[in-house]
Amino acid sequence: MSAPANDSQDYVGFDTITQQMERKFLKRGFNFNVILVGESGMGKSTLVNSIFSSHLVDSQGRRTAQEVIRKTTEISPVTQTLEENGVRVRLTIIDTPGFGDQCNNEGCWVPVIKYIKDQHAAYLERELKPQRDRVINDTRVHACLYFLNPGSRGLRPLDVEVLKRLTEVTNVIPVIAKSDSMTVEERTAFKRRIKEELVFHRIAVYPYPSEEDCDEDRALNSSIRDLVPFAVVGSEEIIDVNGTPVRGRRHGWGVINIFDETHSDFVHLRNFMLRTHLSDLIEVTSQRHYEQFRTSQLRQIKELRAQQAAAAASGGIMGSMPQQVPPQVPAVHQPMA
Amino acid sequence: MKEGSGEEQNVAPSVYSHVSRPGSHRYKSAKKGLPFNVMLVGESGLGRTTFLNTLCERVVIPPREAGNCEQAHIAEPMQFKHYTVDMEEDGMKIVLNIIDTPGFGDGIDNENCFTRIQEYIEMQYDNVLAEENRIKRNTKFTDTRIHALLYFITPTGHSLREIDVELMRRLGSRINIIPVIGRSDSLTPRELVLFKQRVMNDISANGIPIFNFPNSDDDEDEESVEENAELRAMLPFAVVGCEEVINEEGRPVRVRKYPWGVVQVDNDEHSDFDRLRYVLLNSHIADLRDRTQNGLYELYRTEKLSGTNIIAGTAAATNPAAVAPTAAATGSPVVQPPMVPQSHPVAA
Numbered sequence: 001m002s003a004p005a006n007d008s009q010d011y012v013g014f015d016t017i018t019q020q021m022e023r024k025f026l027k028r029g030f031n032f033n034v035i036l037v038g039e040s041g042m043g044k045s046t047l048v049n050s051i052f053s054s055h056l057v058d059s060q061g062r063r064t065a066q067e068v069i070r071k072t073t074e075i076s077p078v079t080q081t082l083e084e085n086g087v088r089v090r091l092t093i094i095d096t097p098g099f100g101d102q103c104n105n106e107g108c109w110v111p112v113i114k115y116i117k118d119q120h121a122a123y124l125e126r127e128l129k130p131q132r133d134r135v136i137n138d139t140r141v142h143a144c145l146y147f148l149n150p151g152s153r154g155l156r157p158l159d160v161e162v163l164k165r166l167t168e169v170t171n172v173i174p175v176i177a178k179s180d181s182m183t184v185e186e187r188t189a190f191k192r193r194i195k196e197e198l199v200f201h202r203i204a205v206y207p208y209p210s211e212e213d214c215d216e217d218r219a220l221n222s223s224i225r226d227l228v229p230f231a232v233v234g235s236e237e238i239i240d241v242n243g244t245p246v247r248g249r250r251h252g253w254g255v256i257n258i259f260d261e262t263h264s265d266f267v268h269l270r271n272f273m274l275r276t277h278l279s280d281l282i283e284v285t286s287q288r289h290y291e292q293f294r295t296s297q298l299r300q301i302k303e304l305r306a307q308q309a310a311a312a313a314s315g316g317i318m319g320s321m322p323q324q325v326p327p328q329v330p331a332v333h334q335p336m337a
Numbered sequence: 338m339k340e341g342s343g344e345e346q347n348v349a350p351s352v353y354s355h356v357s358r359p360g361s362h363r364y365k366s367a368k369k370g371l372p373f374n375v376m377l378v379g380e381s382g383l384g385r386t387t388f389l390n391t392l393c394e395r396v397v398i399p400p401r402e403a404g405n406c407e408q409a410h411i412a413e414p415m416q417f418k419h420y421t422v423d424m425e426e427d428g429m430k431i432v433l434n435i436i437d438t439p440g441f442g443d444g445i446d447n448e449n450c451f452t453r454i455q456e457y458i459e460m461q462y463d464n465v466l467a468e469e470n471r472i473k474r475n476t477k478f479t480d481t482r483i484h485a486l487l488y489f490i491t492p493t494g495h496s497l498r499e500i501d502v503e504l505m506r507r508l509g510s511r512i513n514i515i516p517v518i519g520r521s522d523s524l525t526p527r528e529l530v531l532f533k534q535r536v537m538n539d540i541s542a543n544g545i546p547i548f549n550f551p552n553s554d555d556d557e558d559e560e561s562v563e564e565n566a567e568l569r570a571m572l573p574f575a576v577v578g579c580e581e582v583i584n585e586e587g588r589p590v591r592v593r594k595y596p597w598g599v600v601q602v603d604n605d606e607h608s609d610f611d612r613l614r615y616v617l618l619n620s621h622i623a624d625l626r627d628r629t630q631n632g633l634y635e636l637y638r639t640e641k642l643s644g645t646n647i648i649a650g651t652a653a654a655t656n657p658a659a660v661a662p663t664a665a666a667t668g669s670p671v672v673q674p675p676m677v678p679q680s681h682p683v684a685a
Contacts, residue, residue, distance in 0.1 A: 041493020061495035065542035069499045104446040151382025157412040181523030254598020262596045
């Protein structure tokens with residue numbers, strides 16, 4: 001690593017830390033975990049494959065009559081390593097086939113919330129081990145793409161229930177994936193309506209306003225919040241438009257180019273998720289959601305120990321000193337209904 | 338429609354003559370329109386309202402008010418909303434009675450929607466059954482039996498969802514179900530073809546009864562048979578509805594405008610809307626009515642009468658004058674309903 005050209009003896013050189021960190025980072029790579037929540041047929045797989053420009057996940061939708069209709073929400077994680085310019089990411093996409101697909105969808109969110117909390121719990125458990133790994137494999141969910149139904153007038157009852165719970169445990173980004181059946185007016189009205197309803201129900205979607213933000217960040221976040229929910233169109237197909245290859249959809253009345261900003265918010269979503277807010281998504285997961293989980297878990301453990309101590313003290317002979325309770329995080333952690 | 342024996346409207350109908358059952362009267366088209374009762378079922382956002390408004394070429398169901406945010410999480414129970422529209426199609430007057438079902442499938446738990454719709458359909462049959470069994474019948478009886486149920490499927494691109502299968506399976510033997518793909522402009526032509534195939538495979542694999550344009554017994558002419566085959570191949574009908582009309586080369590055209598192009602609702606290449614409209618209001622209106630009255634109703638009637646203990650009406654009509662005053666009692670005696678249900682031929 002060549003030192004900066006400044007040879008003056010007053011030059012300290014701590015500004016090279018960014019390069020030192022980058023080297024470490026390049027060697028280690030990083031994890032990025034995204035969960036997809038939405039009914040089947042909303043375009044989840046296609047969108048994710050479009051965002052990462054590769055066929056990462058297969059659609060889990062029911063294609064043939066022989067396939068049985070799912071009765072519950074399944075959790076289906078797929079991990080792949082992608083590399084770009086020497087930077088490696090271990091990307092895990094968690095699909096949730098069966099979510100919202102039944103006649104009675106009561107509780108269909110429970111496996112999803114449980115999975116997210118389980119990852120926090122697993123991380124906490126490893127953190128609390130007397131002998132910790134140098135680098136804990138981070139399986140915590142950094143982002144949740146929540147798929148809204150185009151055509152609904154606003155949030156549906158199921159959306160409200162699920163979003164309230166999801167936003168408490170992870171960064172939620174609401175999207176409309178098959179927005180090519182909405183006219184521009186319909187899209188605008190829908191977005192406005194969704195934003196109103198989110199505010200009314202106090203559902204906090206990502207990005208969160210934060211005091212640390214400088215003016216530039218605030219402006220960027222504000223413009224992103226304006227776009228929510230992202231009205232996108234995904235496609236794994238390259239079609240020919242007057243000789244130019246275009247990633248899009250060919251209808252009988254026109255061709256959609258998913259990168260065209262007048263056609264869809266796809267570019268904005270991808271830039272937001274990967275080019276401007278990727279590290280923030282990871283950091284906020286750790287600093288906000290994981291911390292909340294950790295605090296509540298440790299409090300529970302403390303209370304449990306206090307109860308046991310009290311029981312032992314009042315129990316007299318039978319109660320000896322309560323044995324050191326190892327942080328059995330998974331046991332204490334109850335999936336929230 | 339089968340040729341009747343030319344009975345006038347105000348004859349006290351005999352139970353045995355199937356043409357003169359309540360509701361199957363031949364209406365003089367000059368005065369009244371032919372009643373046609375259609376139910377629309379589908380989750381909100383699939384275009385039921387727009388479809389109806391487009392069909393009638395006027396705003397029958399006004400766009401739903403945005404309402405306030407507090408309502409969003411409250412799942413309104415499904416309602417049955419009635420609308421009546423006078424239509425004229427090819428010189429034939431039709432009184433279109435629509436029953437919309439806003440709230441279907443919109444809640445978290447939608448299990449009871451099916452039962453409620455089934456009860457509603459059967460209630461109309463019960464009304465007819467009760468009317469038939471009356472000693473003194475009402476010749477102005479309004480037949481509210483539903484002739485067709487348009488079921489709107491979400492354009493997922495996959496196969497049927499549980500709610501689709503359940504609805505069609507439970508109601509298919511009570512009512513003519515015509516499956517329709519709502520918002521079909523979200524699918525590309527290729528996706529649409531595949532989706533239609535998948536849906537129809539699902540329907541036949543699960544043994545779901547739908548109205549699949551059966552050839553009735555006296556359809557001997559090749560043209561009808563061919564037409565039915567063609568329509569069968571189009572199922573489920575892909576509809577796009579819209580209420581915006583623009584002027585194209587002097588003609589009013591109904592369109593949906595996107596940044597990448599304009600969908601023309603009446604263009605057969607863009608949607609099956611026109612064909613479906615023709616089926617409902619013109620080519621198959623008689624078939625749908627006939628199958629309801631002479632097939633599905635009879636099936637229900639048989640099931641109901643054999644399943645329950647119906648004791649024949651006690652008082653025989655002794656005084657013909659006591660029977661409907663307007664009855665021109667031209668020798669057709671009022672007969673008590675038989676204790677043993679007649680087995681009427683069920684139309685295909």
